[in-house]
Amino acid sequence: MVKLNTRNIKRENETAVGYLNNLDEGQTENMENGYSEVKVEGLNFFYGSKQALFNVDIMVEEKGVAALIGPSGCGKSTFLRVLNRMNDLIPGTRLEGRVTVHGEDIYDPATDVVKLRKKVGMVFQQPNPFPKSIFDNIAYGPRIDGQKNKAVLSEIVEESLKGAALWDEVKDRLHEPALALSGGQQQRLCIARALAVQPRILLMDEPTSAIDPIATQRIEDLIRDLCTDYTIIIVTHNMQQAARISDNTGFFLQGEMVEWGKTSQLFTKPEDQRTEDYITGRFG
């Protein structure tokens, strides 16, 4: 098992750009090792005695957008939180099976959850900026990682905001409260905040469901831009959104992954009858 310590590479670098370059090298190196970005085998997940996921298998390749669709309560959000172990925070949860991120078994007792979550970032359904300034929100991740250099922080903040297509709107008011931004801007700020810790994978849990249509459009465009550099796994209740932005789609139903494949394929020629019923609107 190859354990890549990209965080240490970062600390040795004095600039964010240098770090980015090094990270690219790291990614190339890993790609050559031929690991899937995310590989899940035989996943069963339980909330107490209630089973939420049944024998899920999935393989997500590097870069691009993978969408997870399905009716409410089908387990798609639970599945997403398996990938950065956010379910650990819910008492009484239990998991069987094997989940590897980049060849590394993330449920191995030796896995550093903190490191995992830096590698696998997350954007939530409700924009949740901290009650701090825009700058402090973006700098939050690097700061808890020990970065104190102001110049480096400024650079990371600028790069991250540009990455989330928010820089032009907020560059003159970086020190104003993030909560003063509109809902759509707050969500892009949360994406920028996730980018600032240089993740490889971005998990998005219905990121546009609390946002108006125009802001949704901007975030969808942003997701398409970001997926050239990051692997994005998005949960959405909106089938049109999945069809618009994803390369691969998985359909969840009652805790089972019914079908997983190319988005174009799944929406035009689904293999499973249940998938067809769902996408043609017969239920859900």
Place this chain on the structure above:
Amino acid sequence: MKTDLVIEKPSSKAHGEWRKMELAGYWALRFTLVLVLFILGVIVFDIVSKGAGVINWEFLSQPPRVGMTEGGIFPAIVGTFYVTLITIAFAVPLGVGAAIYLNEYAVQGRFTRLVRMSLRNLAGVPSIVFGLFGMAVFVKFFGFGPSLIAAGFTLGLLTLPVTVTAAEEALITVPRAYRAGSFALGATRWQVVRTVVLPRALPGILTGTILGLARAAGETAPILATGAAFFLPHLPDSIRSQFMALPYHLFIMATQHHSISQVRPIAYGTALVLLLLVCILNLAAVLLRKRYRDRVAKGL
């Protein structure tokens, strides 16, 4: 009095009954409030009217003289101030730490429920019991003797349930989404607590703590056997010294002095000073809460 709530037209008799009941309830409830305010008003008026005349600079800055029939209450003010400081030093770190553990670290379940229930019961334990416990533990067992530190710790124990509960309530009001956002960025639990939860909860914690302290500063029973002195010519010079305190001084002047009627004005003056002190602490809590609300409204 016409009402919109009546949908069907009731018979005039039933309607009259209904209105009478409603009016009776209204006036009965209104009367209870007036009564409460009246009682409070009488107490405050009594203390202010009889105590205000005694208070002057000499009363606040001089020790008692001539068998405590003249002079001021300076050592009692200082003693209460010191003992409150020790109470803070004891109760705040311990109480806030326990609350953080209970709310942020402990797995919620039967054990945490039991702890919370015990704390609530502890808050109901009479203060004289705390005094007795303080005497047994701090004065005797730890050998502090009757002293500022023994009394401060005893008052600290007394306020602990309040401090823990107030701190926990403040921690609970921090939205879960902030914690989730922080964890998702790879923060450790302590980083989540330190950088997101505590800054947000701190004003609430302080407000609750100050209210608890205001309560403790006015307590007599817990310091009675743990360090408060009848009369001391000097100010305390170490945490092992005995001390005079406002509530205890008031108790003496009101019941234990050899000529109670003569020193009655001093007792009222002491009561007024104590009342003002508690008011100042409560006012600080109110201002802190207001500042906190403004900050939340601004999103910082």
